[in-house]
Amino acid sequence: MKLRELAHSRTGDKGNISNISVIAHDPAQYPILEKYVTAAVVKEFFAEIVKGDVIRYTLPAIGALNFVLYSALGGGVTRTLSLDAHGKGLSSALMNLEIPLEE
Amino acid sequence: MATIRIGSGAGYSGDRIEPAVELVEKGNIQYLIFECLAERTIAIAQQAKMKDPNAGYDGLLAQRMEAVLPGCKEKGIKIITNMGAANPIAGAQKIKEIAQQLGISDLKIAAVTGDDVVDVVRDGDYTILETGEHLSTIKDNIVSANAYLGTKPIVEALRGGADVIITGRVADPALFMAPLLFEFNWSEEDWDIMGQGTVIGHLLECAGQITGGYFADPGYKDVQGLARLGFPIAQVQEDGTFVITKVPGSGGKVTLATCKEQLLYEIHNPAAYITPDVVADFTGVQFTQIGENEIQVTGGKGQAKTEFLKASIGYVDSYMGEGQISYAGPGAVKRGKLALEIVEERLKLMGVSYQELKLDLIGINSLHGANLSETEHEPYEVRARVTGRTQSMKEAVRIGNEVETLYTNGPAGGGGATKSAKQVVAMVSALVPRSLINYKLHYEVI
Incomplete structure (x- = not known):
């Protein structure tokens, strides 16, 4: 199952750091996100793009995870050569993450 | 006063003009805030000011003010904005000129300065947060340095009777918190209320991003009426509890999902969001739907502010x-x-x-x-x-x-x-x- 079926997401940027929220459509499914969408999984997923660490923060009160991706924006929003300087589309990319659950 | 209604009239410098007009006409608001200063905008504005001492404020300042000043004056709505960029005083003079052209009289405009710290930064060899290197490595190429000011100067301007307040670099949430400190007389050392105030400012500062903008994903997250997206209003009680809503009949929607996405937008550690006024904690924030396009927000907390201000260079x-x-x-x-x-x-x-x-x-x-x-x-x-x-x-x-x-x-x-x-x-x-x-x-x- 794709992460898109379980969660929605938004990307934010500060300098060369991106943050990506992963929010359960149904808060009851939050434990699935917490179990499968780990910092290591997200770092591996973005291996080609993110050069630094990935840190995960949990917000069970709203059924959400927050990932902070260091060295993720090609040197920073104000100097990157990337077409999407802010990395706005990274959250959409993550929606393709495969979660090992049956549909 | 039982509640204060604050409208968010712009989420970035180039944002749509008419949603703010809609807030003035139909939003029943007391304050209208325009957050228009991105990370790099002030450096570009500083370069413009170096060429022309009367330049350096936001390029859409005149257009926005022409659109909202008459309505704000008529209804007694106060305006707070960081459109002063590198030159808040010239911005204030421009607003005065526009008001005079529109035949408005009896208007007090305050400009906040002091965020420009180029000299401070040149004198002290501070460490660049992003690289760990010293600022001396880029010293000859520096064009601007601006510290993020907090609520204090804005609150003082409100106490001074200002109808319009124009600033340079100020922490975005402070633009929204200042009227609450002024109206409710919140203690600036009540860290929990300051934390909750930061939640209000953070949720509003990107305008349409909480009312259905930057959200739609057809078939998964559908949003109607994005071409006439309504901008958000926070209706705030004295204890800090607030409701996010928008003008009835405007496009977009305010839901639990739009609020959750915006709560985490550009946030790193949600337990320690550092601002000039407080270190805010968003981890206890709760959203409750209390009506159509009405989400109640509680649970923001905070800890004492730090001894430093961040400067953007x-x-x-x-x-x-x-x-x-x-x-x-x-x-x-x-x-x-x-x-x-x-x-x-x-x-x-x-x-x-x-x-x-x-x-x-x-x-x-x-x-x-x-x-x-x-x-x-x-x-x-x-x-x-x-x-x-x-x-x-x-x-x-x-x-x-x-x-x-x-x-x-x-x-x-x-x-x-x-x-x-x-x-x-x-x-x-x-x-x-x-x-x-x-x-x-x-x-x-x-």
Whole structure:
């Protein structure tokens, strides 16, 4: 199952750091996100793009995870050569993450 | 006063104009806030001010003020904005001029200055937060340095009777919190109420991003009426409990999902969101739907503010040149790849030096690289894009030129070439002791 079926997401940027929220459509499914969408999984997923660490923060009160991706924006929003300087589309990319659950 | 209604009239400098007019006319608000100052905007504005001492404020200031000032004056709505950018005093004078042209009298405009810390930063060799290097490494290239001020100068201006307050660099949430401190007399050392106030400001500061903008994903997250998106209103009680809503009948929607996405937008550690006024904790925030397009928000907390203010420093980093050209039909991808190879070889042959070069095929790999973009379908059209970082404008221009010459020298059927070259003003940040930063208020009165 794709992460898109379980969660929605938004990307934010500060300098060369991106943050990506992963929010359960149904808060009851939050434990699935917490179990499968780990910092290591997200770092591996973005291996080609993110050069630094990935840190995960949990917000069970709203059924959400927050990932902070260091060295993720090609040197920073104000100097990157990337077409999407802010990395706005990274959250959409993550929606393709495969979660090992049956549909 | 039982509740205060605050409207968010812009989420960035180029934002739509008329949603703010709708808030003035139909929002039943007491305060209208325009957050228009992105990270780099102030550095570019500083460069404009160096050329012309009367420039350096937001380019849309006049247009926005012309649109909302008459209605705000009539209804007694106060305006707070960071559209002063690098020159809040010139911005205040411009607002005065516009008000006079509109026949408005009895208006007090306050300009907040003191965020400019170029001298402080040049005198002390602070550490660049992003790289760990010393600021002396970019000293000669610095064009601007601005500390993030907090609520204090804005609250003082409100106590001074200002109807319109224009600032330079101020922490975005402070623009929204200041009227609450003023109206409810909140203690600026009640860290929990300051934390909750930060939640209010944070949720409102990107305007349409909480009312359904930056959210729609057809079939998964549908939003109606994005072409006439309503901007948000926070209806705040004295204890800090508030409801996010919008003008009835406007486009978009306010739901638990839109609020959750915006709560985490540009947040790192949600338990320690550092602002000039408080270290806010968002982890206990609760959203409750209390009506259609009405979400109640509680649970923001905080801890004591730090001894430092963050300063954002703009410097001339490099130059950037870019060119693009499109290919379509059978073999489009191969022709696009060939185009990129030719440009790379040309830059070598012609001795154009660059520090970094990026070769993209838009439609294939330009956003997320080859692996994440992999698909078995070959697109009908692609657009080749070459971007390079150089040390001179002259070399940056040559990158775009080498893409454009593909018209007559490159693969078959290349069309729609575009090129550009620009100076890159990049931003870094540093922590500066609060004690070195003093704000000032300047009033213009009609």
